[in-house]
Amino acid sequence: MLEHDRQLLRLIEQDCRLSPQDLAIQTGLSADYIQEKIRQWEADKVIVQFRPLINWEKTGEETVSALIEVRVLPQRGVGFDKIAKRIQKFPEVKNVLLISGGYDLALLIEGRSMQEVALFVAEKLAPLEHVQSTATHFVLRRYKQDGVEFIGEDEIPQRLVVSP
């Protein structure tokens, strides 16, 4: 990947509201090039979606999240893919990661209440064929997500108003 493309992608990742014109001014690339590049990235699913990062806690909406450790029996020929694909179809499941270590799949589940999440695990997830065991960890507080700090004061630089 070319360095200027990598930078362009990073910039879009940080703020997807920037128009191709804005991006052109900041990067020195042409707006036409950027537009074409974005189109291509969308087609290739490099850019999967354009969306904001929302801190739902601040809205007062009741949401509950849980990290679920899942132990799975890998299946011959397809490994973990088949079960992972099956699990990811549930709308309650926000993230599915295959990981190394003590268990196999790490899921992030969202629901409106603890009960809803617990029911999902008990009724949908645990009974799945090849799922050996699950462990549910409810999220108590979200400090940082996707590289953005949710909790803590903004670090506002205290600078002299004019300096040489």
Add this chain to the structure above:
Amino acid sequence: MKRYLTPTVAALQPSGIRKFFDLVSTKKNIISLGVGEPDFVTPWTIRESAIFSLEQGQTMYTSNAGLLELRQELSNYLSAHMGVRYRPEGELLITVGASEAVDLAMRALTGPGDAVLIPEPSYVSYVPCALLAGAEARYVSTSAANEFRLTVEDLEKVYTPNAKLLVLSYPNNPTGAIMRREDLLRIAEFVEAHDLLVLADEVYADLTYAAEPHTAFASLPGMRSRTLHVSSFSKSYAMTGWRVGYVAGHADILQGMLKIHQYIIMCASKMSQMAALEALRSAENAKREMIAAYDRRRRFMVDGFRQMGLDCFEPLGAFYVFPGIQRTGLSSEEFVNTLLEEENVAAVAGTAFGPSGEGHIRCSYACSLEQLEEALTRIGRFVRRRLA
């Protein structure tokens, strides 16, 4: 009580920036493009390491020349990034910011009867430091026509045989100008021919946006022993308040500077030196991200000023743009004062950095894009009123 001041100190002009600072400080809700330091807070890994050093009780003096570990790391860094290898023992000195290094150099090398050649517009401390050392400060004018690069012709206009030291501060504050290798090679010939020493203040060396990387003056053939390479952690790593700089050069000269340093400073702050060590070891990515952000803002600013119809050469270094404001019919000082009054935007008059800065203003883009956008909107409105 003024009569007790020495004539040199009494005659010293206070920085033009000081006066403007006092004026700006009386205003509220201003957007300041007048700040000569990064808007980023020091990367966390650096802060965390300083905190750890305090927890471990690392609160004592270091050797006069600075922590050996830091000098060793710095030696590797300069070799890799500037193409010059300095011995950690004897050829490197850790100072309290590059400012101290400039002062040490002037005092160790110049005195009554010597002249220091100082290209301008440039950072405000060279002339006072030369004068305090008892030397004569000779301005070398550079111009917008050459995009504020220094040429041999500029030097020849003011050269006198008593000239001993030439200050080179590129990438330049306030203009954002850089010197390319071929520009520097011609200066090197001049330096050689006139047996000059060079104080190369390269604090913005990492902040360049040209295709070719910065050329350190000391890396040019024959220039290593004639050059004092001065830099700091302030701009590259957003560490202005930590006050850590350094100077690298010939052991004989460094020995002289070290004598002054040990009597007046003893050593740079240990906590800050520990932080600087961490900066060199693990803040390369954070630095690169900051540079990339400056580069985006730089393009944004140049584009904005050009759209207003102002002359704005492309600055390829530091974090300043230096647009020409002659078309408005205002002097630099009138422009910044009226702009502050009418639009609550602070920029610094080019003349604060030397007479050749007339007709220009220094705008720092070490601010968030949102602030820059708002500042450009206000300046644009101001300029339109003047051009109408």
